[in-house]
Amino acid sequence: MTKADLAGLRRPNDPPLLILTSLAGGSKHGYALSKDIEAFAGIVLSPGALYGAITRLEERGLIEALEGDARRRPYRLTREGSDALAGALRELRRVTDVATSRLAVAGVLA
């Protein structure tokens, strides 16, 4: 996984990462994505940020639009999108694992 592959997927609150995470649970249209992200991450993505991220993800082939009503077009993860999400999670997990073990040694975490 290269740096370019992980563009926009490095931080937990990056809109592309939030969108991929949401779509990992099934296909959704823009409004459903927005509500799902708000529910699981507590982050309200502005329409500009949401559609900016959707545009880039579709350009990179990480998500694709499904046939449907043009007003509520659903999106789903592609194979490349699933791989990119898995790679991003591995990167994030590496950091959280280190933090968890260090806090455990310090007695903060059981």
Add this chain to the structure above:
Amino acid sequence: MSGVDYARYERWYPSAWRERYGTEFVSLLEATYAGERVPMKASLSIVRAGTLERARELGIVGNTVSDDRAVTGSALAVWMAWTVFVVVGLIFAKYVEHWQWVTAVNERTLPSVAYDVVAVGAILGAVIVGVAALLVVPALIGRIRSYGWHIVAAPLRRTLLVGVLALAFSAGIVTWAHRIHGASSAPLWPNRVVLLLWLIVAAAAIFLGAASAGTVVRRVELETRTIRRLGSLALAMNLVLVVIFVGVLTWWAATAANAPWFFSSEILGASSAVVHTAPTSLPSAFTVVGSTSHDAPIVLVVIGTAMLGSLVVALYAGTRIASRLRRVG
């Protein structure tokens, strides 16, 4: 029935984007705000995202466009920076036109050289723009001959309209400025309001003009050779902009050091406020009406900031051109 027209928000985005995402984007706005006004923060986010999308489409940002498009779009950004330099440069020229009058003869060398460097830079820049125009015009004419006026009519009309409005406003301001020229007792705040208004109109004209120029350039198919030459000219223009900026800063610093009374608000660009008696024994040779000297007057700060901002854009675009120029075609 909601009175909010959510469709107007999609106008911030380029037409290709609207065609692909516009309907669902408006539908998202309708579902999210349900007849209420879009909050200011979300509106600004849309403006930012739409502008960014336009910049991407032009090739000024992002890695998803071809090298040809990236070089052409970045060159356009450099021409836009040049336009800003022209506008604020004209203000600068008017503003400093009588600086020699208040500077001792033996202290004129450095500001004089700096001023001349700015003037030579301006001439070089105009030549570069002229050559660039000569490169693009044949392609534009060929395109119009093949497809008709309609492919460029709308953006050209828009540019012409905004340009004429800006010029008319500028002419009005120059006339007004000359009328108040001798009135040293005129309060400063109306001048500043008018200056601010003019800057807003000029900025709007520049950005709308650039957007229209972008549309025209996108519709004109340029040959690889022409794109390479345009890219090289834009790089040369980068150098010119740096030279002009350094010249302005040098003139400012030298004048602030040698003739700080020039920046006294009462004598700026208004020679009639200075009672000029003899150029050899400054500063006692002239009288400054109610002098309150200040090394960083608002006009020079605005000029410097506008130039610096444009220079940053031009240098960014120049870096983009330099990294892609060899891959064009």
